[in-house]
Amino acid sequence: MDQIITWIKENSEVISAIFNVATLAVWLFYAQLFYHNYARQRRPRLSLNQAQGYHLDGLCLLVNMSKENMYVECVVAVVYTSEGSFSQGITAFRPRTEQKSPQNLGSVTRQGPLSSGAYQSLGTFGELLQSAAESVKNSHKQSSPLKGEMKHELTKHIDALELRVAAIYGPEDSPVGARRRFFVAANEYSTDIMPEKLTTTQMTGPGQRREVKKWLHQWWMRQ
Structure with a gap:
């Protein structure tokens, strides 16, 4: 011892x-x-979710799951077909259910502030697909493969739909984004809309933020 x-x-x-x-x-x-x-708690996070079913009449919701408010700059829908991908800005797209009597700015545009924990409806998947399909029609000026006027007919030519959101998070200057892809499976009687992944992909890294800036640039060029 x-x-x-x-x-x-x-x-x-x-x-x-x-x-x-x-x-x-x-x-x-x-x-x-x-x-x-x-x-992790202060990290920006947007979620693109389905509500009321996995079909054309199901709603697409944009949810701000961040601790801070976010300002949505633009929303873009990209459709994938056998002939390639085609994008269409849907920032100013208004669901038919709101077209008759818009009550606020959120009924006219998808651009604007989104509080922490708040959400907004981007419309039904059928409406989003029909809006995005316009870019496909415009690229096939005389011989469009999307000749059907019904939503179900339009989806027969679409393999997938990707939604992209660019936003400004709180006091940050550099934009962040979110993206989520949904498979479009159409048969003779109905169309199913199924997400590719369980969660929304967050575009918050340096390289991803540069890609979000490209989304914004392309969207601004089309205005």
Whole structure:
């Protein structure tokens, strides 16, 4: 026992240094843990969800799941067909249910502030597909493959629909975005709209933000 006490006394400085380093490591670990938790909570997050069923009459909802308010700059629908992809801005698209008597700015445009925890309807998937299909028709000036006037007929020529949202998050200057793709499966009697993934893809990284800026540039050029 005396030998142990003597050894501790002789190496007290080393033991103290090791103890201090271990304490610092623990504090750094918890500090990093708290920082990551804080950063995760403050991270911008938009969600594109389906409501009222996986069919053409189902609603598409844009939900702000961030801690801060967001300003939606533009919403773009991209349809994928056997002949390629075609995009159409739907920022100013108004669902038929709101066309007769718009009550507020949200009934006229999808552009504008979206509070934390709030959502807005982008319309039904049938309306979104029909709006996006206009870009396909315009690219086939005389021989459009989308000749049917009914929504179900239009979807027979569409393989997938991708929705893209560009927004400004809180005090940040650089835009962020979100995207989600839905498969369009049409048969003789009905059309099913199924998401490709369980969650919405968040466009918040440096490279992804540059892609969002391209979305905005393309949208502005078409105005």
